[in-house]
Amino acid sequence: MPDTMIAVIGGSGLYDIDGLEGAKWQEVASPFGTPSDAILTGTLEGVKMAFLPRHGRGHVHTPSSVPYRANIDALKRLGATDVISVSACGSFREQMAPGDFVLVDQFIDRTVARENSFFGPGCVAHVSVAHPTCPRLGAACRTAARAAGITMHDGGTYLAMEGPQFSTLAESRIYREHWGADVIGMTNMPEARLAREAELCYASVAMVTDYDSWHPQHGEVDVAEIIRTLMGNADKGRDMVRRLPALLGAARMPCPHGCDRALNNAILTDPSVRDPDLVERLAAVAGRVL
Numbered sequence: 001m002p003d004t005m006i007a008v009i010g011g012s013g014l015y016d017i018d019g020l021e022g023a024k025w026q027e028v029a030s031p032f033g034t035p036s037d038a039i040l041t042g043t044l045e046g047v048k049m050a051f052l053p054r055h056g057r058g059h060v061h062t063p064s065s066v067p068y069r070a071n072i073d074a075l076k077r078l079g080a081t082d083v084i085s086v087s088a089c090g091s092f093r094e095q096m097a098p099g100d101f102v103l104v105d106q107f108i109d110r111t112v113a114r115e116n117s118f119f120g121p122g123c124v125a126h127v128s129v130a131h132p133t134c135p136r137l138g139a140a141c142r143t144a145a146r147a148a149g150i151t152m153h154d155g156g157t158y159l160a161m162e163g164p165q166f167s168t169l170a171e172s173r174i175y176r177e178h179w180g181a182d183v184i185g186m187t188n189m190p191e192a193r194l195a196r197e198a199e200l201c202y203a204s205v206a207m208v209t210d211y212d213s214w215h216p217q218h219g220e221v222d223v224a225e226i227i228r229t230l231m232g233n234a235d236k237g238r239d240m241v242r243r244l245p246a247l248l249g250a251a252r253m254p255c256p257h258g259c260d261r262a263l264n265n266a267i268l269t270d271p272s273v274r275d276p277d278l279v280e281r282l283a284a285v286a287g288r289v290l
């Protein structure tokens with residue numbers, strides 16, 4: 001078993017984390033493109049850590065231009081075992097209020113313009129994403145957040161939209177009233193799919209910044225208000241992250257939910273007809289089974 005390496009993908013408002021020993025920003029090359037930014041690496045309480053700002057420092061990437069495949073591949077190449085996605089989101093539930101966190105466990109994918117798989121012609125694979133997040137990693141996030149005094153809602157369905165515009169009122173109502181979505185954001189898909197293909201445990205912590213556009217008392221989404229809430233959320237997110245190493249430990253045990261074995265029996269293409277270039281590109285993601 002490899003050592004634990006906790007990788008945090010920071011969303012809007014979370015562009016770095018503090019307190020890492022031996023911290024350095026490391027460029028990591030990927031055959032799937034250039035990651036959003038260099039990756040901050042170091043250790044925290046003896047546990048390896050990595051941090052990647054999803055939109056790049058200074059917020060360069062739109063939700064659609066984030067190089068999701070390069071990001072996940074680069075984290076896997078570095079040795080990441082567990083990925084915690086930290087994201088801003090709108091809320092469809094009165095009780096999931098701005099400033100609260102939601103431990104997302106399901107997704108509805110409405111993205112339309114993103115590469116959503118490492119595999120393709122010449123190496124076809126199908127993994128299950130019925131349960132797209134890792135309960136073990138999620139439990140650590142829940143414990144860490146609650147220990148930090150954060151209101152963390154346990155479980156929620158995240159609707160991933162393409163953006164960059166926010167939803168119309170009609171869309172917001174459909175997602176909330178008919179589709180059962182709890183929160184909305186623009187980035188967790190295809191990130192969660194790719195983490196599963198790369199056999200990484202993935203947990204999503206969504207930090208509520210607004211009530212999207214459905215709430216009669218709150219009107220439409222106001223970016224200035226989102227940014228104000230984000231600032232407070234980012235500090236809470238850092239506090240949660242600081243508590244994770246003690247909960248996950250440096251010595252990793254196999255994932256009891258099978259995230260680290262997701263590719264067992266998933267590749268359909270016969271070895272004799274696999275595309276050698278694609279197989280080479282897949283070395284980090286799928287080398288275990290290729």
Ligand SMILES: CSC[C@H]1O[C@H](OP(=O)(O)O)[C@H](O)[C@@H]1O
Nearest residue numbers: 011012054063087088185186187
């Ligand atoms: C800041 S409002 C919209 C923006 O924030 C979220 O980003 P992330 O998921 O990376 O925290 C949302 O998905 C949009 O990209």
Ligand SMILES: Nc1ncnc2[nH]cnc12
Nearest residue numbers: 088089090184185186212
């Ligand atoms: N209401 C919202 N819709 C989509 N993404 C968001 N990120 C933060 N708030 C959001």
